[in-house]
Amino acid sequence: MSVVKVAGVTKQFGQTTALQGIELEITEREFVSLIGPSGCGKSTLLRIVADLIEPSAGTVAVNGKPARQARTDRDYGIVFQDPVLYDWRTVAKNVALPLEMARWPRQKRNERVREMLELVELQGFESHRPWQLSGGMQQRVSIARALSFEPPLLLMDEPFGALDEMTRERMNMELLKIWEASGSTIVFVTHSIAEAVFLSTRVVVMSPRPGRISEVIPIDLPRPRLATTREEPRFFELVTRVREALHLGHDLDRAVPPAQEATA
Amino acid sequence: MSSQAPVAVQPVPRGGLGRMVGRRTVDWLPALLVGVGIVALWQGLIVWTHAQQFLLPKPTSIASAFWTDKHELWSAGWYTFQEALGGFVLGSGLAILLALVLARWRPLGTALLPYAVAANAIPIIAFAPITNQWFGGGLTKSSKIAIAAILCFFPVLVNTLRGLTSVRPQDLELMRSYAAGNVEVFRRVRIPTSLPFMFTGLKVATVLAMIGAVVGEYFGGALNAIGVLILSRSRVFQFNEAWAGVLVVCLFGLALYIAVAALERAVLRWVPSTSD
Numbered sequence: 001m002s003v004v005k006v007a008g009v010t011k012q013f014g015q016t017t018a019l020q021g022i023e024l025e026i027t028e029r030e031f032v033s034l035i036g037p038s039g040c041g042k043s044t045l046l047r048i049v050a051d052l053i054e055p056s057a058g059t060v061a062v063n064g065k066p067a068r069q070a071r072t073d074r075d076y077g078i079v080f081q082d083p084v085l086y087d088w089r090t091v092a093k094n095v096a097l098p099l100e101m102a103r104w105p106r107q108k109r110n111e112r113v114r115e116m117l118e119l120v121e122l123q124g125f126e127s128h129r130p131w132q133l134s135g136g137m138q139q140r141v142s143i144a145r146a147l148s149f150e151p152p153l154l155l156m157d158e159p160f161g162a163l164d165e166m167t168r169e170r171m172n173m174e175l176l177k178i179w180e181a182s183g184s185t186i187v188f189v190t191h192s193i194a195e196a197v198f199l200s201t202r203v204v205v206m207s208p209r210p211g212r213i214s215e216v217i218p219i220d221l222p223r224p225r226l227a228t229t230r231e232e233p234r235f236f237e238l239v240t241r242v243r244e245a246l247h248l249g250h251d252l253d254r255a256v257p258p259a260q261e262a263t264a
Numbered sequence: 265m266s267s268q269a270p271v272a273v274q275p276v277p278r279g280g281l282g283r284m285v286g287r288r289t290v291d292w293l294p295a296l297l298v299g300v301g302i303v304a305l306w307q308g309l310i311v312w313t314h315a316q317q318f319l320l321p322k323p324t325s326i327a328s329a330f331w332t333d334k335h336e337l338w339s340a341g342w343y344t345f346q347e348a349l350g351g352f353v354l355g356s357g358l359a360i361l362l363a364l365v366l367a368r369w370r371p372l373g374t375a376l377l378p379y380a381v382a383a384n385a386i387p388i389i390a391f392a393p394i395t396n397q398w399f400g401g402g403l404t405k406s407s408k409i410a411i412a413a414i415l416c417f418f419p420v421l422v423n424t425l426r427g428l429t430s431v432r433p434q435d436l437e438l439m440r441s442y443a444a445g446n447v448e449v450f451r452r453v454r455i456p457t458s459l460p461f462m463f464t465g466l467k468v469a470t471v472l473a474m475i476g477a478v479v480g481e482y483f484g485g486a487l488n489a490i491g492v493l494i495l496s497r498s499r500v501f502q503f504n505e506a507w508a509g510v511l512v513v514c515l516f517g518l519a520l521y522i523a524v525a526a527l528e529r530a531v532l533r534w535v536p537s538t539s540d
Contacts, residue, residue: 050441052437052440052441071440071441071443072443074442074443076441078438078441080434080437080438082434084432084434084435084437084438086435086452086453086456087534087535087536088456088459088534089534097442097452098442101442101444101448101452129534129536131536
């Protein structure tokens with residue numbers, strides 16, 4: 001069954017076409033990365049799937065329901081580039097936020113929060129304030145919060161974009177572990193080719209002006225993926241494929257006559 | 265998430281109460297020295313220039329007048345403080361309620377706020393003789409409560425409203441992803457975000473409440489009110505006693521301010537700058 005089905009989605013912001021004719025189907029347990037240069041509409045696409053913004057045309061189905069219904073049913077958890085933690089809540093209370101809103105009884109809530117903090121290895125930080133944690137730890141709290149109510153779909157908008165390379169690679173490993181343990185479907189927006197290849201079952205390459213999907217590349221690297229995966233020849237081959245697909249998108253862009261580009 | 269991760273950041277150290285008080289005393293020391301210096305300079309200048317008592321009495325004369333009349337001053341101060349406190353609670357309470365309404369129905373806020381700001385520019389104090397008659401006559405407590413309430417109203421309204429609308433867009437986006445209703449957005453995001461702003465308004469209001477009550481009394485009030493006492497003493501040239509009255513007003517105003525600031529510290533423990 002498809003978890004996400006995007007059909008004919010177009011998004012206009014005033015005169016700008018952010019997305020045009022997007023077709024994308026994501027099935028259960030997939031890990032799909034959206035990659036592309038700035039302005040290709042990858043974050044916009046994620047936000048449309050999340051029903052945080054509405055498409056100008058086309059339809060989005062999540063779990064076989066319209067995106068609006070899926071949001072109201074809390075079918076997805078979302079992680080933003082910024083951790084978006086509430087300073088007035090402790091770490092534990094931030095993780096518990098969606099559970100409180102879903103009216104979980106306190107006992108069950110506390111249990112789940114403990115489990116989630118264990119999963120992201122933040123035991124002992126329950127009563128800390130978000131600003132007392134490092135950037136990587138904050139993002140882990142954000143992931144714990146998004147996973148706490150076991151949504152079938154996890155949407156991630158450049159979650160590790162603000163982290164340094166080493167922390168990012170560690171977070172990638174941890175995310176894969178969490179993904180394998182939780183059995184959820186993940187849609188992941190990123191700028192990093194290596195990150196997209198390392199994590200995904202499929203990489204969706206997008207190009208800008210107007211934002212569109214230029215290629216979908218299946219990633220056939222063996223699982224589980226380890227630190228050494230990044231050193232395998234197949235990994236480099238796939239990285240090169242994605243890089244070329246990205247550049248092809250750019251070259252197409254360059255082929256547009258200057259006069260036409262100016263009016264676009 | 266790797267095994268060594270949880271030690272990455274140490275919790276912010278919280279000193280014991282003794283250490284906190286100790287550091288505070290050191291923090292306060294410069295201000296205390298300046299205060300002592302000013303009073304000494306004041307005393308010295310008057311002794312040296314032989315200034316007239318009705319222009320500016322010596323600090324020691326004020327202190328001795330304060331000591332002699334302490335029971336009367338204290339009870340008069342307390343009477344006025346009750347008016348100020350009533351006005352503070354009433355005015356701030358209404359302002360917070362209105363701020364919530366205006367933040368919830370934004371077009372209403374856009375329509376009303378310019379008038380609120382314009383009304384704030386009216387020197388309310390100038391109306392005290394008139395407002396004294398509006399709210400139960402010049403001698404009643406309620407007329408002073410009304411003036412204090414009006415003075416408190418605007419700073420609390422403007423600051424609270426600003427706080428309620430200063431929410432980070434991403435905080436709202438998260439709420440939207442949870443399909444949160446309006447009540448939940450207010451409860452979980454807007455109100456917590458507004459609290460530091462609201463307390464700024466409340467602290468300004470504490471001072472205004474005392475001013476409102478005392479000035480209201482200048483235009484007629486109960487005999488045992490501090491404003492009336494200050495006015496009557498200065499009319500019969502008892503300037504030491506009048507100044508002692510002003511001192512009592514200061515002390516009560518300061519007490520209210522400190523109480524609100526303490527409440528702020530207790531409520532806003534999550535703000536990095538207040539929890540050091």
